[in-house]
Amino acid sequence: MSALDWQNISKAADIIRNGQLVAVPTETVYGLAGDATNDRAVAKIFEAKGRPSFNPLISHIADLDMAKSLAEFSDLAESLATALWPGPLTLVLPRRQNCPVSKLACAGLDTIALRQPKHPITLALIKSLGRPLAAPSANPSGQISPTIADHVRAGLGSKVDLILDGGPCNIGVESAIVKISGNDVVLLRPGGISREELQKCIGRPISLLEHSQPDGTAIEAPGMLTSHYAPNAKVRLDVITPQEDEAFLAFGDSPLHDHKLNLSPSRDLTEAAANLFSMLHTLDNLCKEKNIHKIAVSPIPKNGLGDAINDRLRRAAATEK
Ligand code: TXA
Ligand code: MG
Numbered sequence: 001m002s003a004l005d006w007q008n009i010s011k012a013a014d015i016i017r018n019g020q021l022v023a024v025p026t027e028t029v030y031g032l033a034g035d036a037t038n039d040r041a042v043a044k045i046f047e048a049k050g051r052p053s054f055n056p057l058i059s060h061i062a063d064l065d066m067a068k069s070l071a072e073f074s075d076l077a078e079s080l081a082t083a084l085w086p087g088p089l090t091l092v093l094p095r096r097q098n099c100p101v102s103k104l105a106c107a108g109l110d111t112i113a114l115r116q117p118k119h120p121i122t123l124a125l126i127k128s129l130g131r132p133l134a135a136p137s138a139n140p141s142g143q144i145s146p147t148i149a150d151h152v153r154a155g156l157g158s159k160v161d162l163i164l165d166g167g168p169c170n171i172g173v174e175s176a177i178v179k180i181s182g183n184d185v186v187l188l189r190p191g192g193i194s195r196e197e198l199q200k201c202i203g204r205p206i207s208l209l210e211h212s213q214p215d216g217t218a219i220e221a222p223g224m225l226t227s228h229y230a231p232n233a234k235v236r237l238d239v240i241t242p243q244e245d246e247a248f249l250a251f252g253d254s255p256l257h258d259h260k261l262n263l264s265p266s267r268d269l270t271e272a273a274a275n276l277f278s279m280l281h282t283l284d285n286l287c288k289e290k291n292i293h294k295i296a297v298s299p300i301p302k303n304g305l306g307d308a309i310n311d312r313l314r315r316a317a318a319t320e321k
Contacts, residue, residue, distance in 0.1 A: 001120055008164055009121060013128050015161045016041070021048060023138045023152045024125060025166025026117040028088045028174050028192050029145040029277065030152050031060070031135030032160065033122075042102045042134050048159040051141040056107035058090050058115050058175070059132040062123060066132065067091075067114050070099045076202060077180045083201050085116040086123065088171050088192025092179035105134045115175055121166045137174060144229055144284070144316070147172050147277045172274035173308045178206070190307035192273070228315035229277070231284035234294045235317040242296035247283040251298040259286055263298075269305040276309055280316065 001009075012022045016034060019041045024033045032048060034041035036059045045057065061067045064081055071093035073081070081091060095101070095112045106112050114132075117123060126133055137145040138152045138160070146152045149165040176191030178198060187195055187208045199206050233247065241255060242248040248260040252267040261279045263272035283295050297317075300309050 001124065005121055006124075008162070009125050009128060012125055012162055012164055016125075016129060016133070019044070020161040021045060021159070022125075023146075023149070023156070023160045023163040024122040024133070024135060025119045025149075025164060025169065026060075026122055026135075027119050027169060027171045028117075029147055029169055029172070030138040030149065030163075031117075031122070031133075032138035032152075032156065033060070033125075033133040033135040035129070036060075036102060036105050036132040036134035037100045039102045039104055042105045045134060045136065046104075048156060049136060049139070049141045051136065056109060056113060057105045057134040057136050058113040059101050059105060060115055060117050060122070060126060060135050061132050062126040062130075063116065066126075067116070069096070070101055070132065071096055071112050071114055074180060074182075076183075076185070080178065080180075080198070080201060081116075084193060084198075086118040087116070088118075088173075088175040089198075090115040090175040090177040090189075090191075092177060092188065094181070101132060102134070111179070111181075113177065119166050119169075121164055125164070142228055142230055144231055144280050145174060145277045147274075151277075151281055168274075168278070170274060172276055172278070173305070173312060176308070179209075190311050192305070192308065194304040195307060196304060228318075229280075229312045230316050230318070231280050231287075231295065233284055233287040233292065234319070235313065236294055236296045237313055237317050238299045239296035240298070243294075245292060246294040246296040247287050247290075247292055249279055249283060249295055249297045251300050254298055259283070259290065259292065263300075263309075267301075269301065269303075269309065272300065273305045273309055276312060 021034045092113045139155045147169040171192040176193045177189040179186045248257040250262040263275050
């Protein structure tokens with residue numbers, strides 16, 4: 001990291017200690033970070049995002065030791081963390097009794113979501129603070145997640161005290177969220193590590209929580225609000241031949257079209273995940289400019305990272321809030 005990065009990290013640490021907010025780069029998407037142990041900082045995050053307060057936040061930790069001071073780790077949880085951290089995996093585990101993380105960050109649940117991010121700037125920031133950072137994706141609630149600093153500036157610019165620019169996020173979709181309680185392992189949100197990889201790691205099948213509506217008491221999964229990650233334009237899925245008055249988000253071989261971006265001409269799902277939110281942002285802006293009202297999207301395979309991509313696209317297409 002450059003001298004400038006270090007200077008910014010120390011400025012960011014001061015801002016966070018002061019209870020204010022900093023947008024931070026991670027390998028998945030940019031996060032809107034505040035001191036997870038400070039109720040007022042956590043409340044500011046909800047307020048800045050316009051986020052329903054029952055939707056809990058991930059606490060980002062520097063290492064396994066910090067994680068263990070916050071949550072009860074079973075052998076299974078520890079083996080997943082050891083194999084896959086730092087990286088795009090969030091573990092939902094029982095909160096320790098003396099866990100210092102704000103109850104508001106966990107929305108009053110007796111579980112806590114933990115992730116060790118991989119981006120060196122943010123890891124260094126958490127290390128220098130010596131306490132966890134609560135950070136949801138740095139976008140207004142319900143809108144497309146940010147994968148470059150400019151997305152954060154456009155969506156939340158006036159509401160953050162500093163944006164640490166760490167370049168484009170190389171994974172581009174949020175972490176996979178795995179809840180472990182006793183022997184039960186459930187994938188709450190498909191994400192940057194595929195279900196297949198997770199299963200290989202623990203040597204047994206992981207069930208996927210089916211999308212259901214929240215009952216408002218104990219939210220089980222992210223983006224359980226059906227409409228999420230939504231652009232202003234309407235999104236139409238599984239389109240082979242887009243209409244002329246639509247923008248087109250293609251995948252693989254696709255017909256010529258005036259307003260087209262291709263997630264991955266070579267049908268590479270990792271490349272598609274990295275491009276997803278950025279291309280949705282660009283097409284949404286193009287729609288505004290050209291007075292187009294719809295984005296048509298090619299079918300995306302359902303294996304590997306296709307799980308997470310299809311999940312985000314379904315929510316982007318949902319109109320019901
Ligand atoms: O990749 C990511 O996960 C990004 C980066 C910034 O780390 N963060 C992110 O945060 O996507 P967010 O807040 O947009 O999504 C986190 C989801 C929430 O929607 C919430 O439902 C779920 O994690 N969550 C947090 N705590 C939970 C808990 N105790 N039980 C179940 N789900 C939980
Ligand atoms: Mg989000």
